[in-house]
Amino acid sequence: MLSTFRQNVGHGDARSDAYVIETHNLSKRYKTGIALKGLNLRIPKNTICGFLGPNGAGKSTAIRLLLGLSKASSGNGMVFGLDIERDSVAIRRRVGYLAQDPHFYDHMTARQTLRFVCSFFYSGPSSVLEKRISDSLDLVGLNDKADRPIKGFSGGERQRLGIAQAYINHPQLMILDEPAASIDPIGRRDILEVMQRLRQYTTIFYSTHLLDDVQRVSDMVVILKDGEMLAHAPIEELLAGSGEVVYELQLEGETSSAYERLSSQAWVKQVSVMRERDQERWYVSVSDEESAKMFLLPLLIQDGQPYVSAFGRKKHGLEDIFLSMVENDK
Numbered sequence: 001m002l003s004t005f006r007q008n009v010g011h012g013d014a015r016s017d018a019y020v021i022e023t024h025n026l027s028k029r030y031k032t033g034i035a036l037k038g039l040n041l042r043i044p045k046n047t048i049c050g051f052l053g054p055n056g057a058g059k060s061t062a063i064r065l066l067l068g069l070s071k072a073s074s075g076n077g078m079v080f081g082l083d084i085e086r087d088s089v090a091i092r093r094r095v096g097y098l099a100q101d102p103h104f105y106d107h108m109t110a111r112q113t114l115r116f117v118c119s120f121f122y123s124g125p126s127s128v129l130e131k132r133i134s135d136s137l138d139l140v141g142l143n144d145k146a147d148r149p150i151k152g153f154s155g156g157e158r159q160r161l162g163i164a165q166a167y168i169n170h171p172q173l174m175i176l177d178e179p180a181a182s183i184d185p186i187g188r189r190d191i192l193e194v195m196q197r198l199r200q201y202t203t204i205f206y207s208t209h210l211l212d213d214v215q216r217v218s219d220m221v222v223i224l225k226d227g228e229m230l231a232h233a234p235i236e237e238l239l240a241g242s243g244e245v246v247y248e249l250q251l252e253g254e255t256s257s258a259y260e261r262l263s264s265q266a267w268v269k270q271v272s273v274m275r276e277r278d279q280e281r282w283y284v285s286v287s288d289e290e291s292a293k294m295f296l297l298p299l300l301i302q303d304g305q306p307y308v309s310a311f312g313r314k315k316h317g318l319e320d321i322f323l324s325m326v327e328n329d330k
């Protein structure tokens, strides 16, 4: 850390050691209705937390409250152990924020943009400043484009510059509002890589609709719907689901006798069949995994029928879990 830049060391209370963000029944009511109902967040240091929810779930409302840009109707919250209402200026100084649609002066280059941002908080030697700018551009993979006007940048490059701008003051927390929305797959992959690189330096709390991205880079997931929190858990815990064991099989050929054999077993709870052109996909839910390991395949195939082209334990994807939570409100 460069000594002439403001040092981001904690000066909050003891709770700041455990959680970067902590809220208690944080709620927001607009004239039109309740946007956020009793949000209880606990986000530990150096995690990447995906903040998920359908449109209108309350994600931006929560972000505005955390940054002190809007006042809570009830409840309270801490960022670095500082009160989000009383200490919002001190909090914002230590948070790097990327808005949903960042605006830049398009005639300026990436390097000039970062210099301009630094001019608001830095007054030390220019060699230190230039090194900090160069390091930030490196981190987001823009060093080779640093001296080109921003007007020629792709959507993904603009977002990466936005991340460099949010990171330039080495914040302890970055809040990113939809950092990869409306970016092509290569641009999105680059942004995810930048987030992975940043994880060693800071905590990242980001809102998104992109479930695959959340599954790839997040440690923790918070799911909101209609202002209510449906889930707040480490991603592995969420992906482990209810603990139900389901085998997924892809079959071709004669399947009716195999269906009879399997469904008559006491340890088979259910066999669901989906027909796909000339194949069938089966989901076999079992109550005893040991029996399934020993008997499922031998029972399935007799006299070479049916032909099994895929076999494995079904993994729950975040998309399945998100959709089932949002649709069932559980």
Ligand SMILES: Nc1ncnc2c1ncn2[C@@H]1O[C@H](COP(=O)(O)OP(=O)(O)OP(=O)(O)O)[C@@H](O)[C@H]1O
Residues within 6 Å of the ligand: 030, 031, 032, 034, 035, 053, 054, 055, 056, 057, 058, 059, 060, 061, 062
């Ligand atoms: N300033 C406001 N005045 C009145 N209602 C508002 C205001 N801001 C947000 N809302 C309402 O609060 C609810 C939550 O909105 P919010 O923007 O927080 O959702 P979101 O999860 O960020 O949605 P999106 O994913 O579409 O950005 C919505 O019903 C919205 O219409």
